[in-house]
Amino acid sequence: MREINYAEALCEAMAEEMRRDPRVVLWGLDVGPYGGAFAATKGLYEEFGPEQVIDMPISEAGYVGAGVGAAITGLRPIVELQFSDWITIAMDQLVNHAAKIRYMFGGELAVPLVLRAPVGGYLSSSADHSQSFEAWFAHVPGLKVVLPSTPYDAKGLLKSAIRDNNPVIFFEHKKLYEMKGAVPEEEYLIPLSEADVKRQGRDATIVTYSYMVGKSLNAAERLAQEGISVEVLDLRTVDPMDEEAVIQSVRKTGRLVVVQEAPLQCSVSSEVASIVMERAFDDLDAPVVRVGAKGVPVPFGHDLENFVLPQEEDIIAAVKKVMGR
Amino acid sequence: MNIPREKLLMMYERMLKIRHFETKVGELFAGGEIPGFVHLYLGQEAVAVGACAALKEDDYITSTHRGHGHIIAKGGDLKCMMAELFSKVTGYNKGKGGSMHIAAPSLGILGADGIVGGGIPIATGAALSAKLRKSDQVALSFFGDGASNQGTFHEAINIAASFSLPAVYVCENNLYGVGTRQSQVRKVKDIAERAKAYDIPGVVVDGNDVVAVYEITKEAVERARTGKGPTLIECKTYRWRTHFEGEPDTYRPPEEVEAWKKREPIAPFRKLLVENDILTEAKAEEVEERVRNEVEEAVEFARSSPSPELEMALADLWAP
Numbered sequence: 001m002r003e004i005n006y007a008e009a010l011c012e013a014m015a016e017e018m019r020r021d022p023r024v025v026l027w028g029l030d031v032g033p034y035g036g037a038f039a040a041t042k043g044l045y046e047e048f049g050p051e052q053v054i055d056m057p058i059s060e061a062g063y064v065g066a067g068v069g070a071a072i073t074g075l076r077p078i079v080e081l082q083f084s085d086w087i088t089i090a091m092d093q094l095v096n097h098a099a100k101i102r103y104m105f106g107g108e109l110a111v112p113l114v115l116r117a118p119v120g121g122y123l124s125s126s127a128d129h130s131q132s133f134e135a136w137f138a139h140v141p142g143l144k145v146v147l148p149s150t151p152y153d154a155k156g157l158l159k160s161a162i163r164d165n166n167p168v169i170f171f172e173h174k175k176l177y178e179m180k181g182a183v184p185e186e187e188y189l190i191p192l193s194e195a196d197v198k199r200q201g202r203d204a205t206i207v208t209y210s211y212m213v214g215k216s217l218n219a220a221e222r223l224a225q226e227g228i229s230v231e232v233l234d235l236r237t238v239d240p241m242d243e244e245a246v247i248q249s250v251r252k253t254g255r256l257v258v259v260q261e262a263p264l265q266c267s268v269s270s271e272v273a274s275i276v277m278e279r280a281f282d283d284l285d286a287p288v289v290r291v292g293a294k295g296v297p298v299p300f301g302h303d304l305e306n307f308v309l310p311q312e313e314d315i316i317a318a319v320k321k322v323m324g325r
Numbered sequence: 326m327n328i329p330r331e332k333l334l335m336m337y338e339r340m341l342k343i344r345h346f347e348t349k350v351g352e353l354f355a356g357g358e359i360p361g362f363v364h365l366y367l368g369q370e371a372v373a374v375g376a377c378a379a380l381k382e383d384d385y386i387t388s389t390h391r392g393h394g395h396i397i398a399k400g401g402d403l404k405c406m407m408a409e410l411f412s413k414v415t416g417y418n419k420g421k422g423g424s425m426h427i428a429a430p431s432l433g434i435l436g437a438d439g440i441v442g443g444g445i446p447i448a449t450g451a452a453l454s455a456k457l458r459k460s461d462q463v464a465l466s467f468f469g470d471g472a473s474n475q476g477t478f479h480e481a482i483n484i485a486a487s488f489s490l491p492a493v494y495v496c497e498n499n500l501y502g503v504g505t506r507q508s509q510v511r512k513v514k515d516i517a518e519r520a521k522a523y524d525i526p527g528v529v530v531d532g533n534d535v536v537a538v539y540e541i542t543k544e545a546v547e548r549a550r551t552g553k554g555p556t557l558i559e560c561k562t563y564r565w566r567t568h569f570e571g572e573p574d575t576y577r578p579p580e581e582v583e584a585w586k587k588r589e590p591i592a593p594f595r596k597l598l599v600e601n602d603i604l605t606e607a608k609a610e611e612v613e614e615r616v617r618n619e620v621e622e623a624v625e626f627a628r629s630s631p632s633p634e635l636e637m638a639l640a641d642l643w644a645p
Contacts, residue, residue, distance in 0.1 A: 023458075025457060051457055052457075054488075056484065057480075057483060057484060057487065059480035059481075059483065059484060061446060061476055061477050061480050062446050062449070062476075062477065062480025062481045062483070062484050063446075063480075063484060064446070065443075065445070065446020065447055065449070065450060065477060065480075065481065066446050066447075066449045066450030066453055066481070066484060067450060068446070068447050068450055069387075069435070069446060069447035069448060069449060069450020069451040069452075069453070069454065069464070070450040070451065070453055070454035070457075071450075072430075072435055072447070072451070073385065073435070073450070073451045073454040073455065074454055074458055074460075075454045075457065075458070077450075089476075092440055092443060092477075093443070093446060093447075096439075096440050096443060097438075097440075097443060097447060101428075101436065102641055102642065102643070102644055103421065103641045103642050104418065104421060104422050104426045104436075105417075105418045105421075105422055105426065105427075105428035105436060106416075106417070106418030106419035106420075106421045106422065106641055107419070107640070107641035107644075108417075108418060108428050108429070108430055109428060109430055109435075109436070110644035111644070112644075141642055142642055142643075165644035165645065166643050166644050
């Protein structure tokens, strides 16, 4: 199968959906002729023109809110934020408007909006360009939160997000944009809220998502050499979460490590651990262990950043801990 | 006055509807029948009615926490509104929105909003959507003086101005943001001056003169619909009541409140209509009687409507 990178896969997803449905429009900072800060919109302006691909001023509340307004009046906007750290400026439009408009108005309106935003660290990009805010949005009823870990998933999930009639926060990891992977040329969709077993295993389960999937797979490979068989479950959508897949894997292995890049407090890993405690406590052979960032902002320098953000070694140590080794 | 007779009569009737609906809501709130927060529109009737009279039925509006007047002016049904305020299943939004959150998409009402300034980007997006869909619709955003200090006001108007969007921004300047006199926290005298920053027309109008509001808005709507971009209209007006019902009025001089009540918008409009032979005193009374009855019927409808089943609290989160 041909190989393309994550940014190209995202771009293909948007192009296919824009060709399929002229109501799909794209706007954000530098999404036009510039091609997007991470090249995910390269060529879209040239193909679809200024009525479907629109450069916006640096006004996150303004143009995310405009996305909400367009979504409730017949368009299906994709709004790109250049860095997800600035989503804070658009928070009101997402939390108080996009998320609630359908419910609060008794089902009268739908908000088919996709908000795409790059997340994550490991790039010495310092505290305002390195964060992972997925837990904030997973906490809000009415928003779907998706974080693909491969080019294949990125394309299939983005196409589903664009066709979904609800607001979807689509977090793309900056370290993954140049990752190459097999992506079929034929059309395919990946349903939201469906986790994916990225590696089968018997002894312990790692539940993870986004860039941490790769690190977890590397850790699993190294653990296999020590005779520990690890299953890696990629959540792909953290809200609404595929709880059944988590429970099923934990029932199979009896041991759970949850791995994420974000700080641990009140996070996706907290949620996964709670769900397992509530639904599968008796299946556990050891207490759940979580791996995530230390509870500080992401520091600038390479060494400091690597100390704060989770590493393969941390994942290996966590698996060994649940294995009692 | 170059306004069709039917439109003038409609405007008169809708102003009366707002006046009687809001008066009744105030009574029902005081009597404990309506829960929650209620922000009454009394005194500002000319703004909503004058502005909405310049719109077509499929044009969009976004509203505010003080939204009942906008909904009625855009053609809202009093029964569905009152039922919503009573949290009844027959309400516009099945009783899940309440006083601050009424939407009626079939009338172009994209929703009232509990966040000050929250609706301005949404109206701007609706205008962008109308432009991209080439639908010939206009989006009008109502907001207060307080909202004009929010970032959303500036961000959204800059976007609309840059892209010449079919948008109209109607600021209802009633002098107070909750309990703070806005002239203490805003340097410019007229909010309309802020239009200069975005190179669009900014006009001040007497918000208690329904004909003046209509004519200015009509011009702005024509500009919007013909691709000439947005306009900022500042309507100088006053709310008779405190920010929300039940709030003690400790921040407004009583003589100021009285002076504005003397300048109320409906009686002079009625006089104007009578002088121009559009209405007789007898006919005016008849309209008022009809409106009173309609409000009473709305109350009866709301009272006798069923409450939502508790299970409904879990419905409508996701669109299929």
